[in-house]
Amino acid sequence: MNNFFSKIKLHKAQNLPFVLYSKPNSKNLIVFLQQNDTLYKVSNYSEKGFVFASFDEKQLILIPKNASEIISIDKEIIEFSSIETDDWNFNSEEKKDYEDLVVKGIKAIKNDEFKKVVLSRSEIVDLAEFDFIATFQHLVQLYPTTFTYCFFHPKIGLWIGATPEQLLKAKGNVFETTALAGTQKANLETEIRWEQKEKDEQQYVTDFIVKRLREVANSVVVTEPYSIKAGAIWHIKTDISGVLNDNSTLEEVIDTLHPTPAVCGLPKKKAKAFILENENYDRTFYTGFLGELNSSFSGNEINSDLFVNLRSMQIRENKAVLYMGCGITKESIPEKEWEESVNKSMTMKRVLRIKNKE
Numbered sequence: 001m002n003n004f005f006s007k008i009k010l011h012k013a014q015n016l017p018f019v020l021y022s023k024p025n026s027k028n029l030i031v032f033l034q035q036n037d038t039l040y041k042v043s044n045y046s047e048k049g050f051v052f053a054s055f056d057e058k059q060l061i062l063i064p065k066n067a068s069e070i071i072s073i074d075k076e077i078i079e080f081s082s083i084e085t086d087d088w089n090f091n092s093e094e095k096k097d098y099e100d101l102v103v104k105g106i107k108a109i110k111n112d113e114f115k116k117v118v119l120s121r122s123e124i125v126d127l128a129e130f131d132f133i134a135t136f137q138h139l140v141q142l143y144p145t146t147f148t149y150c151f152f153h154p155k156i157g158l159w160i161g162a163t164p165e166q167l168l169k170a171k172g173n174v175f176e177t178t179a180l181a182g183t184q185k186a187n188l189e190t191e192i193r194w195e196q197k198e199k200d201e202q203q204y205v206t207d208f209i210v211k212r213l214r215e216v217a218n219s220v221v222v223t224e225p226y227s228i229k230a231g232a233i234w235h236i237k238t239d240i241s242g243v244l245n246d247n248s249t250l251e252e253v254i255d256t257l258h259p260t261p262a263v264c265g266l267p268k269k270k271a272k273a274f275i276l277e278n279e280n281y282d283r284t285f286y287t288g289f290l291g292e293l294n295s296s297f298s299g300n301e302i303n304s305d306l307f308v309n310l311r312s313m314q315i316r317e318n319k320a321v322l323y324m325g326c327g328i329t330k331e332s333i334p335e336k337e338w339e340e341s342v343n344k345s346m347t348m349k350r351v352l353r354i355k356n357k358e
Helices: 002-013 092-110 132-142 196-213 250-257 268-278 334-349
Strands: 018-022 028-034 049-053 060-064 068-074 116-129 147-153 157-163 166-171 174-185 217-222 226-230 233-244 289-293 303-308 312-316 319-328
Touching: 002 018, 002 028, 002 068, 002 132, 018 049, 028 060, 092 116, 092 268, 092 319, 092 334, 116 268, 116 334, 132 147, 132 157, 147 289, 166 250, 174 196, 174 319, 174 334, 196 217, 196 233, 196 250, 233 334, 319 334
Parallel strands: none
Antiparallel strands: 018 028, 018 147, 028 068, 049 060, 049 289, 116 319, 147 157, 157 312, 166 174, 166 303, 174 233, 217 233, 226 233, 289 303, 312 319
8 A cells, every 4th residue: 555655656756647536435546647747638538548627628638548557456444533623714705705606696597597506616725734645545534435536737737526426427328327416514413304495406407417318318217316425515316327329429428417507507508608707717627527438447348437526626835726616596595505615615624734824
């Protein structure tokens, strides 16, 4: 295990690209160590390797299978103590800006511009120290049911995250995806109660995905919604699976699903236009997608295993840029949405040693 991580640290010290990741509930860690610093890109989704895509899909970065050393090892249980503090130095101006943005989104919904929009924000925190290996290991320990990753490319930067949402799993013409919406902070109660706002939001997401998938698939199966816990957050989840038409391509399916209503809104084009015009920052790879592309370790079959890039952050020297967003509907309450975004920021803050402001 130590040799595994030492090799990754040496690779990064040489400024070479890599991605280290762990799949949900997996017993393995996998790393792609790219052997040069070329910035490879996906052109038609026939490539093999690991894809790291931006929200707007203008950046489709690839760590190619044939240009990388790929190593898989068994996980070891490493105990970390969580970093708990009540003082995260919230900025009142940031709170006001985000609540104003939510108000604007609610107004647009009430004006029938769209049914739902996902509005996000970024937050920059100063780090007292940062070790990408320790942070990744801590995330794996805290959030074993998520897709946990650490991605580095000298021309892109260092990103790290733990996302609960699958975009697409494809094996031949059989696919699986999920609809994920609703957020609730975990408490001591065993039974989770969802308000109508969260139930409606989840149904919007499910209906959209199923409707779009029926354009490229001849069979779509949908489960009943159920509650799922990711760290200290509960979500409502629906599993969706099916069989693609013979003439459908992976590129078409990804284009059908991304961006999902869980990260963009409904209708997708109008919600996306509102986001790009009003969020006042560039999401870059937050709410994009990432994962194995036509690359399997379990045999000769071509598999793709892609996840939505939620609960993520970018590391810039001694600062962390955190990203979090909330689904806005006409029933949304701006202050509650701010609180939800704060709860989501804790996913990453629990593994960071943040410098206290004087």
